[in-house]
Each structure stands twice: as C-alpha cells, then as structure tokens.
Amino acid sequence: MVVLNIEAGRGIGDVKLGMTKEEVIQCILKYEAEYHRPEHMKNYFKNSFKVKYNSEGKVKLIEIPSELKEDFQCMFMNIDVFNTKAEKLVALLDEISKYDRDDTELDTCFTFPELGLILWRPDVLKEEDLEKEWFKELKPSIQEDTKKNLYFSSVAIIPRPSHSEH
Known part of the structure; x- marks a missing residue:
C-alpha cells in the first residue's frame, strides 16, 4: 500500500502548509491521476483533502x-x-x-501544538465499552459503525508555534 506521509507542522503527502490554492489544486489533480479507482x-x-487558507491565500490547515x-x-x-x-495513539504521541x-x-479532539497535529473523532469509545450491556444491545451493524470510534476519524496539520503564519 502507498504511504501518505503526515509531516509535523509541514503537510500531508504533497499538500504543504504555505501553499497557494493553485498549488493545492495541482497536488489534488496529481492524486486523481495516480490513484483514482472506479469505486x-x-x-x-478534492473532498478528502480539506484545506483552509489564511488571509494571504496560503494553506494554514490540512485535514484528511x-x-x-x-x-x-x-x-x-x-x-x-x-x-x-x-x-494508544494519544499515549504514543504524548511521549513525543x-x-x-x-x-x-x-x-474527541487532541491537539499537539509542538507537532502541529490535531486528531479528532466524533465520539469516545474504549475497549471496555465493547463488553458493556449498552453496546451488546446494539444491532450488529450499529456495533460495527460504533467501533469506528475506537480510532480517530481525521487528522489535521497546522503550523507549529515557532513556525506559525500570521
């Protein structure tokens, strides 16, 4: 499987903080050309890379x-x-x-300022919740969907404090 590198306070894949909208569009077109699948x-x-720009039109946040x-x-x-x-992810990163x-x-949301990293999930689910009665009473399809909350739903990169853009 192809690796998509998430770089601390720098970018995600080819999309980097500080890029212009046109540069981001070129990166997205490259991903479409190289990795598009029929499904x-x-x-x-374009919809997977959520990008926010500062007042100068430069990327200030990238989320996937x-x-x-x-x-x-x-x-x-x-x-x-x-x-x-x-x-586990929070514990590993918190050591860094x-x-x-x-x-x-x-x-639900963890910000690591020195890494320029934000992790988010809509709800909290812990391993021990899988054994609780409220979880067991859910329909199997709902259980599967709920289990997604054991993991983060998105990751975002922002400038690190020492590298922030004004």
Whole structure:
C-alpha cells in the first residue's frame, strides 16, 4: 500500500502548509491521476483533502479523513494514525510531545501544538465499552459503525508555534 506521509507542522503527502490554492489544486489533480479507482466518488481526493487558507491565500490547515486508509497507509512518525487505536495513539504521541490538556474537547479532539497535529473523532469509545450491556444491545451493524470510534476519524496539520503564519 502507498504511504501518505503526515509531516509535523509541514503537510500531508504533497499538500504543504504555505501553499497557494493553485498549488493545492495541482497536488489534488496529481492524486486523481495516480490513484483514482472506479469505486471513488467524483472529486474523491478534492473532498478528502480539506484545506483552509489564511488571509494571504496560503494553506494554514490540512485535514484528511480516515476513509483514506482504504487507499493509503497514513503515517505520522512511523505510526499508522488510522489503524492505531485512539488511546494508544494519544499515549504514543504524548511521549513525543504533550497534547494541549486545556482543550475543552478532550477525548474527541487532541491537539499537539509542538507537532502541529490535531486528531479528532466524533465520539469516545474504549475497549471496555465493547463488553458493556449498552453496546451488546446494539444491532450488529450499529456495533460495527460504533467501533469506528475506537480510532480517530481525521487528522489535521497546522503550523507549529515557532513556525506559525500570521
């Protein structure tokens, strides 16, 4: 499987912080040309790379969804971010650089400022929840969908404090 590198405070794959909209479009077109598959929706890669720009028209945030794990191994510092359970991923990254413990969305959103990294999931699910009665009472299809919350749903790259753009 092709590796999509997530670089601390720098970028995701070919899309980098500080790029212009035109440069991002060229990167997306390259992904479409190289990795498009018949089962992909129209604009699959355009919709997969969510990009925000600053007032100067330069990229200030790049976010990708976990669905990209079907096409790429999404790696941050040799860790597969979408195939590593959320609790383990947070613990591993917290050893490298502490997450922002003042974040009001703790458990669903973790920001690692010094890494320029944000991890997000819509709801919290822990391994022990799989044995609880409320989980067992769910329909099997709902259980499978709920199990996705053991992992993060998206990862975003932002400038690190020492490299932030104004």
